[in-house]
Amino acid sequence: MTKIVGVSFGTKNGNNDAFCKEALIAAQEAGCEVEFIRAQDLTIKHCTGCITCVKMLMSGRGNMCIHKDDFDWLAMEMFRADGVLMVDPIFEKGASGLFHTIMDRFGPRMDTGNNYICADIAQKNIAEGKPGKMPDPAIMSPKVVSYIAIGGSDWGTHVESDHQIQAMTPSWKVIDNEWFSWAKTALMEDEMVARAHQIGVNLAEAAKDIEHAEYKGDEGICPHCHAKDFYIKPGTARAICTVCGLEGELSIVDGAAKVTYSDDEWHKAHDIASGKQIHGMDIAQNEGRLAELKKTDAYKERIKYYKEAIQPTQPEQVA
Numbered sequence: 001m002t003k004i005v006g007v008s009f010g011t012k013n014g015n016n017d018a019f020c021k022e023a024l025i026a027a028q029e030a031g032c033e034v035e036f037i038r039a040q041d042l043t044i045k046h047c048t049g050c051i052t053c054v055k056m057l058m059s060g061r062g063n064m065c066i067h068k069d070d071f072d073w074l075a076m077e078m079f080r081a082d083g084v085l086m087v088d089p090i091f092e093k094g095a096s097g098l099f100h101t102i103m104d105r106f107g108p109r110m111d112t113g114n115n116y117i118c119a120d121i122a123q124k125n126i127a128e129g130k131p132g133k134m135p136d137p138a139i140m141s142p143k144v145v146s147y148i149a150i151g152g153s154d155w156g157t158h159v160e161s162d163h164q165i166q167a168m169t170p171s172w173k174v175i176d177n178e179w180f181s182w183a184k185t186a187l188m189e190d191e192m193v194a195r196a197h198q199i200g201v202n203l204a205e206a207a208k209d210i211e212h213a214e215y216k217g218d219e220g221i222c223p224h225c226h227a228k229d230f231y232i233k234p235g236t237a238r239a240i241c242t243v244c245g246l247e248g249e250l251s252i253v254d255g256a257a258k259v260t261y262s263d264d265e266w267h268k269a270h271d272i273a274s275g276k277q278i279h280g281m282d283i284a285q286n287e288g289r290l291a292e293l294k295k296t297d298a299y300k301e302r303i304k305y306y307k308e309a310i311q312p313t314q315p316e317q318v319a
C-alpha cells in the first residue's frame with residue numbers, strides 16, 4: 001500500500017498540525033496509508049559539522065551519525081514511505097530552525113550520490129574480505145515530497161527555496177511547494193484548507209506512480225527547478241538560482257522577469273546526478289588540498305596560534 005508520512009513543525013494542534021492532517025486525510029481518502037509526526041515531539045540535535053558521516057560513507061563503512069537521538073527514527077519513517085509532506089511555520093522569512101536542523105542532519109549523510117559511492121566501496125570491500133557495510137537501500141529509494149509553509153504575515157520570501165533545498169540531498173521529487181501568507185487563522189479559512197487538501201491529493205497520486213510523478217506547483221522563474229529566489233550579481237544581469245545553482249541572464253519579457261540558461265549550464269544543476277558529481281569532485285579536490293596542508297608545520301603552527309588565543313566563555317563563568 002502506498003504510504004504518505006506527514007511531519008508538522010508547528011505548535012501542538014496549531015495551523016501547521018491541522019494542514020498536515022488535512023493533506024493526510026486527502027491522501028487517506030485516495031487510498032494511501034498515512035502517518036502523522038510532530039517534529040517538536042522529537043529530540044533532534046544540531047549537526048556539529050564533524051563529517052564523520054562522510055568519512056564512513058567514503059570508506060564503505062555504512063551510513064551513520066555520531067548523534068544518538070530521534071533523527072534516525074524520523075529519517076527511516078520518511079525513507080520507508082513513498083511520499084513525504086512537511087508542514088513548517090515560517091520563521092524570519094524562511095524555514096523554521098527545526099526544519100533547518102533536520103535538513104542539516106540529512107546532508108551530506110543522506111545524499112543519494114554519497115550513498116551510492118558507499119554501496120560500491122562496501123560491496124568491493126566485502127568481496128575482498130575487508131570490513132564494509134552497505135547503506136540501507138531505503139535511503140536511496142525514489143520518493144515524492146511536498147512542502148507547506150505557514151506564515152503569520154507576508155514575510156516569507158525565502159521559505160519556498162529553503163524547503164526545496166531539502167529535497168536535493170535525498171533526490172526527492174518535489175510535487176507542491178506552497179507558501180500560505182497571513183495564515184494565523186488558516187484552519188478556519190476554507191479556501192486555504194481546500195488547497196491543503198488538494199496538496200494531499202496531488203502527493204497521493206504522485207506517490208502511487210513515482211516514476212511518472214510531475215511537479216504540480218506554479219511555474220516559478222527558474223526554468224530548471226521553478227524556484228523564485230535568485231542571487232543577482234551586483235553590477236550585472238547575471239542571476240544564480242538559489243536552489244539549483246544554475247547561472248543565467250536576467251531579462252524582462254512582456255513585463256515579466258525571465259532567466260535564460262545557456263546550453264552548457266543545465267548539466268550543472270545541483271539537484272541532478274551530473275551536478276552532484278561536479279560538486280563532489282570540487283569538494284574532493286578541496287579536501288585533498290586541506291589534507292596536504294594539515295601535514296605542514298605552517299598549518300600546525302597556525303592551529304596552535306588560534307587554539308591558544310582568546311578562550312571561549314562557558315555559561316557557569318558568566319555572573
Ligand SMILES: Cc1cc2nc3c(=O)[nH]c(=O)nc-3n(C[C@H](O)[C@H](O)[C@H](O)COP(=O)(O)O)c2cc1C
Pocket residue numbers: 010011013014015016017088089090091092093094150151152153154155156181182184
Ligand atoms: C520566531 C518566530 C518568527 C516568525 N517569523 C515569521 C516571519 O518571518 N514571517 C511570517 O509570515 N510569520 C512568522 N512567524 C509566525 C509563524 O509562522 C506562525 O506563528 C506559525 O506559522 C503559526 O503556526 P501554528 O498555528 O501551527 O503554531 C514567526 C513566528 C515566530 C515564533
